[in-house]
Amino acid sequence: MKTILRVIGGAAVLGAAGLAAFVFVPVQRTAAVTDLPADWTAPEGAGEYVMYAGDCMACHTAEGGQPFAGGRAIHSPMGTIWSTNITPDPETGIGGYSLDEFRAAMIDGIRADRAHLYPAMPYENYRLMTEEDIRALYQYFMEDVQPVNNAVEATALSFPFNMRFGIRAWNWLALSHDAGPAVSGDTPEDRGAYLVDGAGHCAACHSPRTAFMSQDGITKADANYLTGGEVDGWHAPALRGPGSAPKVWAVEEMAAYLSTGRNAHSAANGEMGLVVRDSLQHLTDEDNLAIATYLRTMDGAPETASVAEAATTTETMLTEATDLDLGARLYLDNCSACHFVDGKGAAEIFPELANNSIVTAPQIGGLANVILHGAELPSTEHRPMKLKMQGYADRLSDEEVAALATFLRQAWGNDAPPVAAADIAPFRAQAAH
Amino acid sequence: MARQEAKKDVVIVGLGWTGAIMGIELAQEGLEIVALERGHDQDTVPNFQYPQMIDELKFGVRLKMMQKPSQQTLTVRRNESETALPYRSLGSFLPGNGVGGAGTHWNGLNWRPQAEEMRLRSYVTENWGEGIIPADMTIGDYPVTYDELEPFFARFERVAGISGTAGNIKGELREGGNPFEGWRSEEYPMPAMPSTWDGAKFAEAAKAAGYHPFPSPGGIASRAYVNEYGMQMGPCNHCGFCERYGCFQYSKSSPQTAILDRLKQYPNFTYRTESEVLRVEMAADGKTATGVTYFDEKAGEEVFQPADIVILATYQLNNVHLMLLSGIGQPYDARTGEGVTGKNYGYQMNGGVTMFFKDEHFNPFIGTGANGFCIDDFGMNNIDYGAEGFIGGAYWRSGQTNGQPIRSMPLPSGTPTWGAGWKQAVGEWYGHAMSIGAHGSCMSYATNHLDLDPTYTDRHGRPLMRMTFNWNANDIRQTQFMKSKMEPLAQSMNPDLMQSSFKKEGAQYDVRPYQTTHNTGGHIMSDTPTTGVVNRYSQAWDKHNVFALGAGNFVQNTQYNPTGLVGGLAYWTAHAIRTQYLSNPRPLV
Structure with missing residues (x-):
C-alpha cells in the first residue's frame, strides 16, 4: 500500500513538475x-x-x-x-x-x-x-x-x-516543419510556391484540417496539401487534382481571377472575395502569374476542359422548356437571363455554372449563401466594378432554393448530391459578407 | 446664412453621363472634385435589380425613374401670344433623376452626327444658296468640326460600349454598315446586336427597294465587354426593358456600367446626392464664378460650395435654367433677336408607319431599345433641299423595343380603347404588328426658345423656366416627305392593314403625349460671344471658369439621337480643359 502511495506520490510530483515546466519554462x-547585417534595410x-x-x-x-x-x-x-x-x-x-x-x-x-x-x-x-x-x-x-x-x-x-x-x-x-522557404529557386514555379505556402497562407483554407485542427498539408510534400477545406460553411475548393480550377483554367485566366476576382469562368465570392480585395489585387501581375503557373504545373500536366455531353442535354431541355421540374423552371425564371441556358454565363461578369466549385461543393454554404443573399465582387485596380448579384431570399422559399440548388448541382454535367430544404434553412438568416 | 463647404478645385453639377466623364477625366489630373447630384444615389443592384425593375406600371407608366414635376419643372407655351402653364404631368419629354441621370433610362441608341450637320448653314449655302433658308430659321455651323470630334466620338463609343457595324472606316465604305455616315477611325467596339424579325423583314424590303439597311447602333452589349477604365458590361438577353428602366443585368451603357465604380476609386473625387444646385455664384467683377449654392435636402439648408471651376452637367433644360438664374450669357430676347441664353431650343420631328400582318409572329416581348435595322437614305446629306422645299432629314428604323402590355399594344386605328371590342382586337393583333419610324431633324428658329417665366416659381422661390416651342412648316414638310417615301415601302411588304402617323400642316405642339426626350440648345456653342453662350470648348464666353455640357450646346438638333454627340463633346471639352485650361486658366478662344 505504502509502495503504491509512494509511486503515486512520486508520479504526482513528477507530473506536477512536468506540468509546471510545460506551463512555466519559457518557450x-x-x-x-x-x-542579415544589422544595418540591412528593405x-x-x-x-x-x-x-x-x-x-x-x-x-x-x-x-x-x-x-x-x-x-x-x-x-x-x-x-x-x-x-x-x-x-x-x-x-x-x-x-x-x-x-x-x-x-x-x-x-x-x-x-x-x-x-x-x-x-x-x-x-x-x-x-x-x-x-x-x-x-x-x-x-x-x-x-x-x-x-x-x-x-x-x-x-x-x-x-x-x-x-x-x-x-x-x-x-x-x-510546427514540425523547419523555418524558412521550402523552395529556393527563382523560377516562376518556385516564386509561386513561395507565395502560396508562405505569406499567401493558401493552405490555411484550401488544405483540410487534422483532428487537432492543424493544417493537414503545409507544403507540396504533404499528401493532403491544397486538396480542399472548409471556411464558415463554405467549401474552399481543391487547388490541385483532376478537375480543379488551376488544372482546368489557363494560367492567364487563373491570374486574372486572383487579381480581379473574376475571369472567363468564375467569380470570387465569400472569403476569397476579401482575399482578392485586400491582398491579391495588390500583387504584381508577374506574381499572380507565378502563383497560377505553380498551381497549374505542380502535379504534372494540366488538363484541357472537355465539353460534357450532359451540357447539351441541359441546354436543350431549358430551351424547349416543356415539362420542366421545379428547379429547372426556377432557373429559367430567375437565373438564365444572365447565366444563360448553356450555364456558361459571360466572361468576367456572369460566372459559369458548369463545373463551378461553389455549385458542386460538398458543403452547401457557398451556393446557398449566393442564391439567398447574392454576391458582390470587390472593386480592384484592373476591374473596378463592384459587380453584384442580387439575393433571392425574399423571392424563393427554402424548398425552392433547394430545388434550384439541386438542379444546378446536376445540370450541364455537374454531378453533386441533391440538397434538401433543411440544408438551406441555416443559411437564410446568415447573410454573407 | 448658407453653410459653406471647403473649397474644391472643381464642382460638377449633375452626375449623369457628362458629369461622370468630366469627373473621371479631371480626377486623373489630381484635382479635388465634388459632384452635386439633385437626385438619389442608385446602382444596378439594388436599384435596378431583377425582378423589381421589370414593372411597367411603376416605371413605364408612373415614371419612377424620372424627375418629379413637384421637384423641378418648367412652363410651356406654343407662341408669344399664349400664357405658359407649368408642365405638371410628364408627357412629351422625360428628364431623369438620380445618379446616372438620363443615362440610366435611355434606349441606348447611339449615333454620331453627320459631318454636314456640324456645318449646316455653310452646307446649305454652298449647295443651294442662303436664299433657301427661311428668315426665322436660325441654323448655324458648330464651331467645331466632325473631323476634330472624330477621336472623341470614338473614345465615347469605346467607353460606353457601343455595338454596331461601321459603314465608313477612314473613307472606305464597308458592306453592311451605313454608307452615308461620317468616317470612323475604327470599327465599333462590339459587333452589332442580332435583330428581331420585324427589323430583318424591314431590311429585306429596304434592300429590295434599293436602299442601304444596316443594323441599329446601340449602347447595348452584344457580348461581354470591358472598357478602358476596366468597367464591364454583360451580354444583353433582349428582355425589352430599356427605355424608362435601369438595366438589371449590366447590358445597357450607363454611367453605372461605364464609369462610376472606377471614378469612386479616386480619393480626390467625392459626390453628394440630394444636393440641388440653385445658382452659380459670381465674383464681384462678374468675370468668373466662385462656386455654386445648393440645397442640401437632408440637412434642409442652403450650402455654398466654392470651387475654381464650375461644370454644368445637368440635363439640357436644367443647365439653361441655371444659366438664366445665374446671369451666364445675356438672356435671349425673341422680339429683338438679341442675347444668347435660351436661344435655339430644338427638338425632334418624328413620324412612322405601323403595319399589321395576320400571318406573321413578331414575338414583341423580345427586344432592346436599340434593336433592328435602319436606313439613312433619307438622311440630312441625302436630300436635295432646293428641290424638296425643306431643310432636314431623318433616319428610319424598324425594330421592336418591347412588348409591354400597357403601352406597347399597337392596334388598328378605330379599335375601341376598352371593353369587348378592345379585347377582341388585342387577341387578334398582339404580336402581329411591326412599325417603321422616321427619326427626323428639327431646325432652330427665332421663335423657339427658353426664358424665365414671369409668373411661376419653384419650391425655392426661383422663377421656373419657360419654354416657347411650336412645330414649324419646314419640319412638317420634312416629315410629310418621309411619309411619301415610307408608305410605298410599307405597302411593298404587303401588310393586311397599315396606318401612318406623321404631323400634318398646321400641327400644333402637344406637350401631353410622349414624343422624345431630345431637348436641345439654349446654351449653344458659337464662334463669337454675340451668337452663343459657350465657345467651341463648351466654355462660357463671359465666365471663363464655367463649362457647360450636354445637348444645350447643340446649335441645332441633328436628325439623330443626341447621346453620341453629347458624349463626344464631353471628351472634347475634358481634353481642352486638361491640355489648355488647367495650366493657364483663361478664355480659350
Whole structure:
C-alpha cells in the first residue's frame, strides 16, 4: 500500500513538475534563417508588398476601423478570437516589439511576453517566409504604419481553450516543419510556391484540417496539401487534382481571377472575395502569374476542359422548356437571363455554372449563401466594378432554393448530391459578407 | 446664412453621363472634385435589380425613374401670344433623376452626327444658296468640326460600349454598315446586336427597294465587354426593358456600367446626392464664378460650395435654367433677336408607319431599345433641299423595343380603347404588328426658345423656366416627305392593314403625349460671344471658369439621337480643359 502511495506520490510530483515546466519554462524562439547585417534595410515598398501578400489587413482591421488597429472578430470552432492591434502603438499595439519578438510572432506564434498566439494567426505558413521578407514587414509596421491607440477586446475562449500554454503541445504537431522557404529557386514555379505556402497562407483554407485542427498539408510534400477545406460553411475548393480550377483554367485566366476576382469562368465570392480585395489585387501581375503557373504545373500536366455531353442535354431541355421540374423552371425564371441556358454565363461578369466549385461543393454554404443573399465582387485596380448579384431570399422559399440548388448541382454535367430544404434553412438568416 | 463647404478645385453639377466623364477625366489630373447630384444615389443592384425593375406600371407608366414635376419643372407655351402653364404631368419629354441621370433610362441608341450637320448653314449655302433658308430659321455651323470630334466620338463609343457595324472606316465604305455616315477611325467596339424579325423583314424590303439597311447602333452589349477604365458590361438577353428602366443585368451603357465604380476609386473625387444646385455664384467683377449654392435636402439648408471651376452637367433644360438664374450669357430676347441664353431650343420631328400582318409572329416581348435595322437614305446629306422645299432629314428604323402590355399594344386605328371590342382586337393583333419610324431633324428658329417665366416659381422661390416651342412648316414638310417615301415601302411588304402617323400642316405642339426626350440648345456653342453662350470648348464666353455640357450646346438638333454627340463633346471639352485650361486658366478662344 505504502509502495503504491509512494509511486503515486512520486508520479504526482513528477507530473506536477512536468506540468509546471510545460506551463512555466519559457518557450524557445526560432532563430533567423538568414543572418542579415544589422544595418540591412528593405528596398522601398518591399515591406508593404509583403503585407499585401500576407493579407495582414484582412484580419487585423475591424469593419470600418483604422488599418491594422485590430478588433475584428474571427470565428473559430473554439469561440471568437479578436484580432490584435499590430500598429506601432507602444501601449496597445506592437510598438515595443523587437525584431526577434516580431519574428517569433510570425514564425513561432509567440508573443513578446512569450505567451502563445492562437493559431488563427497563420504562423504555420508564415514560418516559410524568408528573413528578408520578415525584416521588410517589421520595418513597414514600425516605420510606415500609423500608430493607433486601440485596446481591442481580449479573446476569452472557454476552458480548456483559454489555457494558452496548451498550444505548446499543439505546436509540437503543427510546427514540425523547419523555418524558412521550402523552395529556393527563382523560377516562376518556385516564386509561386513561395507565395502560396508562405505569406499567401493558401493552405490555411484550401488544405483540410487534422483532428487537432492543424493544417493537414503545409507544403507540396504533404499528401493532403491544397486538396480542399472548409471556411464558415463554405467549401474552399481543391487547388490541385483532376478537375480543379488551376488544372482546368489557363494560367492567364487563373491570374486574372486572383487579381480581379473574376475571369472567363468564375467569380470570387465569400472569403476569397476579401482575399482578392485586400491582398491579391495588390500583387504584381508577374506574381499572380507565378502563383497560377505553380498551381497549374505542380502535379504534372494540366488538363484541357472537355465539353460534357450532359451540357447539351441541359441546354436543350431549358430551351424547349416543356415539362420542366421545379428547379429547372426556377432557373429559367430567375437565373438564365444572365447565366444563360448553356450555364456558361459571360466572361468576367456572369460566372459559369458548369463545373463551378461553389455549385458542386460538398458543403452547401457557398451556393446557398449566393442564391439567398447574392454576391458582390470587390472593386480592384484592373476591374473596378463592384459587380453584384442580387439575393433571392425574399423571392424563393427554402424548398425552392433547394430545388434550384439541386438542379444546378446536376445540370450541364455537374454531378453533386441533391440538397434538401433543411440544408438551406441555416443559411437564410446568415447573410454573407 | 448658407453653410459653406471647403473649397474644391472643381464642382460638377449633375452626375449623369457628362458629369461622370468630366469627373473621371479631371480626377486623373489630381484635382479635388465634388459632384452635386439633385437626385438619389442608385446602382444596378439594388436599384435596378431583377425582378423589381421589370414593372411597367411603376416605371413605364408612373415614371419612377424620372424627375418629379413637384421637384423641378418648367412652363410651356406654343407662341408669344399664349400664357405658359407649368408642365405638371410628364408627357412629351422625360428628364431623369438620380445618379446616372438620363443615362440610366435611355434606349441606348447611339449615333454620331453627320459631318454636314456640324456645318449646316455653310452646307446649305454652298449647295443651294442662303436664299433657301427661311428668315426665322436660325441654323448655324458648330464651331467645331466632325473631323476634330472624330477621336472623341470614338473614345465615347469605346467607353460606353457601343455595338454596331461601321459603314465608313477612314473613307472606305464597308458592306453592311451605313454608307452615308461620317468616317470612323475604327470599327465599333462590339459587333452589332442580332435583330428581331420585324427589323430583318424591314431590311429585306429596304434592300429590295434599293436602299442601304444596316443594323441599329446601340449602347447595348452584344457580348461581354470591358472598357478602358476596366468597367464591364454583360451580354444583353433582349428582355425589352430599356427605355424608362435601369438595366438589371449590366447590358445597357450607363454611367453605372461605364464609369462610376472606377471614378469612386479616386480619393480626390467625392459626390453628394440630394444636393440641388440653385445658382452659380459670381465674383464681384462678374468675370468668373466662385462656386455654386445648393440645397442640401437632408440637412434642409442652403450650402455654398466654392470651387475654381464650375461644370454644368445637368440635363439640357436644367443647365439653361441655371444659366438664366445665374446671369451666364445675356438672356435671349425673341422680339429683338438679341442675347444668347435660351436661344435655339430644338427638338425632334418624328413620324412612322405601323403595319399589321395576320400571318406573321413578331414575338414583341423580345427586344432592346436599340434593336433592328435602319436606313439613312433619307438622311440630312441625302436630300436635295432646293428641290424638296425643306431643310432636314431623318433616319428610319424598324425594330421592336418591347412588348409591354400597357403601352406597347399597337392596334388598328378605330379599335375601341376598352371593353369587348378592345379585347377582341388585342387577341387578334398582339404580336402581329411591326412599325417603321422616321427619326427626323428639327431646325432652330427665332421663335423657339427658353426664358424665365414671369409668373411661376419653384419650391425655392426661383422663377421656373419657360419654354416657347411650336412645330414649324419646314419640319412638317420634312416629315410629310418621309411619309411619301415610307408608305410605298410599307405597302411593298404587303401588310393586311397599315396606318401612318406623321404631323400634318398646321400641327400644333402637344406637350401631353410622349414624343422624345431630345431637348436641345439654349446654351449653344458659337464662334463669337454675340451668337452663343459657350465657345467651341463648351466654355462660357463671359465666365471663363464655367463649362457647360450636354445637348444645350447643340446649335441645332441633328436628325439623330443626341447621346453620341453629347458624349463626344464631353471628351472634347475634358481634353481642352486638361491640355489648355488647367495650366493657364483663361478664355480659350
